[in-house]
Amino acid sequence: MPVTAPTIPGFTYIQHIGQGGFADVFLYEQQWPRQRVAVKVVRPDLPLTEREKQMFTAEADAMARLADHPYIVSVIGAGTTSPQEGSRPYLVMRYCPPPDLGQRVQVKPMAVSEAIATGIKLASAIETAHRSGILHRDIKPSNVLVTTYSEPALTDFGIAGRMHEVEADNDVRISYPWSPPELLDGRSNGSVASDVYSLGATIWNLLVGRSPFSIPSGDNSSRALTARILHSTPPRTQRPDVPASLDLLLQQCLAKDPMHRPASALELARSLQRIESQEGFPRTMIAVETDLPAVQDVAPTAGGDATVLKPVTVISGSSPRVAVEPPPSSSAPPSPSAETEPTTGDRARVIWLSGLAALLLVVGLVLFLTAGGDDPTSSPPPTPTASTPDSIDPGAPADPPVVTGRRTDAGVVFRWQAPDGDQPGDSYEWRRTDTGAGRRTTDLTVTVRAAGRVCVQVRLIRSGFISPWGNQCVD
Structure with missing residues (x-):
């Protein structure tokens, strides 16, 4: 069955590039801003049930929430085709x-x-x-x-x-x-x-x-x-x-x-x-x-890096520099032009500075030689290594929290504690392994309802670093 691309205002169809379980993917060119995009459209030969609509909406919402991640395809937009073409939902995504x-x-x-x-x-x-x-x-x-x-x-x-x-x-x-x-x-x-x-x-x-x-x-x-x-x-x-x-x-x-x-x-x-x-x-x-400081906790930037309008200085290839500001006083001596011959004082200053530079060069050469710069037996500088340190996150808590659990009439109560004792600013993230439910908290306990075996994982978050997970199961 031939695949027909829908007409989408603002986009020019180029070619069909793929087909999934319930959608076709087409390559379009977006007219403004001009770029190539991939458009995923629900297939016309499939019944468009409420379930399919919900799944498409969920996909659009999920990808939009994660669009700024460097390793997740970005969603640029979404919509539905015209009623004449079946009112099919579509997603506009970055083209790969x-x-x-x-x-x-x-x-x-x-x-x-x-x-x-x-x-x-x-x-x-x-x-x-x-x-x-x-x-x-x-x-x-x-x-x-x-x-x-x-x-x-x-x-x-x-x-x-x-x-x-x-x-x-x-x-x-x-x-x-x-x-x-x-x-x-x-x-x-x-x-x-x-x-x-x-x-x-x-x-x-x-x-x-x-x-x-x-x-x-x-x-x-x-x-x-x-x-x-x-x-x-x-x-x-x-x-x-x-x-x-x-x-x-x-x-x-x-x-x-x-x-x-x-x-x-x-x-x-x-x-x-x-x-x-x-x-x-x-x-x-x-x-x-990662956790970033709240905006109100960040010191305001000094005004020194503000963008300002700078007066333009024009330098001509055949004329003297044009001063941006006028001389402070009309009685001040005029600046020498590019054609003015240097004075005797100018020549003396040049000779004095040249002699000082030569002296500094000689002193530097002596220091270099005495430090072994020309000695072929001196040790070469260390070669950079391609390996990385064994400790990936040296500031991270090395050990997981200690987690305990017991069943009570109210539910299964889990408690935890940092292995080196709780410190100001510590927080924890817990989650159930069966449902994935969980949250971040500063509490040291949680009660969950479960008739059978239930397992909870807890990790410590300290100063922006995260510990390994601690686990505990209760039958």
Whole structure:
């Protein structure tokens, strides 16, 4: 069936560039400001149910909230087509030329250093989404585009969900090769842990060129993949240049039990940074929003850097400099022109300054020679190293908070404390691992209602640094 692009005022259609589960993606040129953009439009052959409309609205809202992140595709605008064309919702996004990351690594898997750096960047994007209360729930290589500057950009938040709402979803769309066991068997509709699993599977793919549980030339149907994901041991990459520490980390990401995976995308990013340091790779920065001082706490900038209008001084190639200000007094001696001959006093000053410069040059040369500058046996300056220090965040709390929990008539009460004692300004972030619900607080306790086993993670935030997660479960 031929694909027809809708007419959108202010945009000129160029070509069809892709198709997803329920939308087509077209390349348009925006007329003002002039730029190429990708426009995602709900397919006309699909019934436009309220569910589809809600999903499209949720995607637009999620991507707009995260639009300023360097590794998330920016949303420029949204709208609906004309009634004659079905009133189809559409998103206008930053254009990233094909192929996507999945198509690229099918041809040639990434170098280890590049795969680690890409993993850190994607983990930064996912951690940012989680801090905004958004679960992606469809992380996979084909949902990672590549910008014109060769940077990864996460897209397709079409089935993203709010952390406190996902358990109420009646249906969850999944991509089998990249989905964790708890989504496949219905134990969960998505969580921080499930996004970490899918990110680990994506990084594994960058190194190998296929999904972790697929078999070359084997049965890779949805049924076969589901069976292996549910019951097979997470595989190693089998690449001889992949460090054992990276293989182990990816196996932890693919663990059957969500509690055995890295507790957050940020924790995964920091683990990847440590591997970079151990292997001597260039360091990749984590792009996650940090706590900034409130506006009223910032001292006002002095007026010295204000932009002002400066009088123009015109210097002609054949005429003297034009003074900006007139001489203070008419009795002042006139300034010599460019053609005026130097006086005897001027010549004496020039000779005196030349002699002083020569003397300083001789003294400097003597000092250099006595310091060993010409000595071939002197020690050369140290060569910069490509490795980074082992401590990624030297000011960060090294240990997680101590967390305890007990069941009471009011619910399960969790308490926590900094391992070195609470300090002024400390705050904490807690969250449930089953629902993702949580918040930042200065309290040292929280009561949650749960009939069965419930687990809570807590981390300390001190002076802008964040500790590892502390965990506690109560049956």
